[in-house]
Amino acid sequence: MTDTRGYRGSLRGVVTAGAAPHGYTLALWTGGAVTTSARGAPDVADALALLTGATLAFVTVGAVAHGGPGRPLTQAAPRPTRVWAAFHLFTIGLGTALCGVLAHVLSGPLLWGLVGAVATTVYLCGAAAQFWWAGTGPGHVAGPSTRPVRGRTTALMLDAGTETTPEDDTEDDGASAGENADTSGRSPSRRP
Known part of the structure; x- marks a missing residue:
């Protein structure tokens, strides 16, 4: 079991929550930096x-990911992934290099619009591939299911003080998600 109340647990939470936004910030900033270097300040x-x-590209990729622009933004259930998935050097480097090429061929608002896009x-496409690969690729250890079961209240135990990691979760109580489902509308009972 790993203690989540201490500094290291807090640091782990911040790094996990910031992995994708950190990468996107770097991607947009470095694309803008190489363009500014080649063409001057916008x-x-x-x-x-x-x-x-950037906004049109984000919405377009989001619409593709969610099955259309009118669909609600939803997240898949989080699954354990490797820390290296946040190593966006290749993905951001590729985007930055493409922006550099654009800066040497175009100028003005068309250039800057394409840099954002x-x-x-x-x-987004590269980071999705990295997170997918790190969560499903060779050597991946599947963690406990975090998928909510229909008809059952899902509670987050914030005060438990510990969390189970894929390496720690070796016990199998024999209960499947279907066996735990309560479709009667009553509050779920707590299991010991």
């Missing part, structure tokens, strides 16, 4: 084009 129209390109698209 003016207001260029900055708005960057914003527009390319940095965003390359990062």
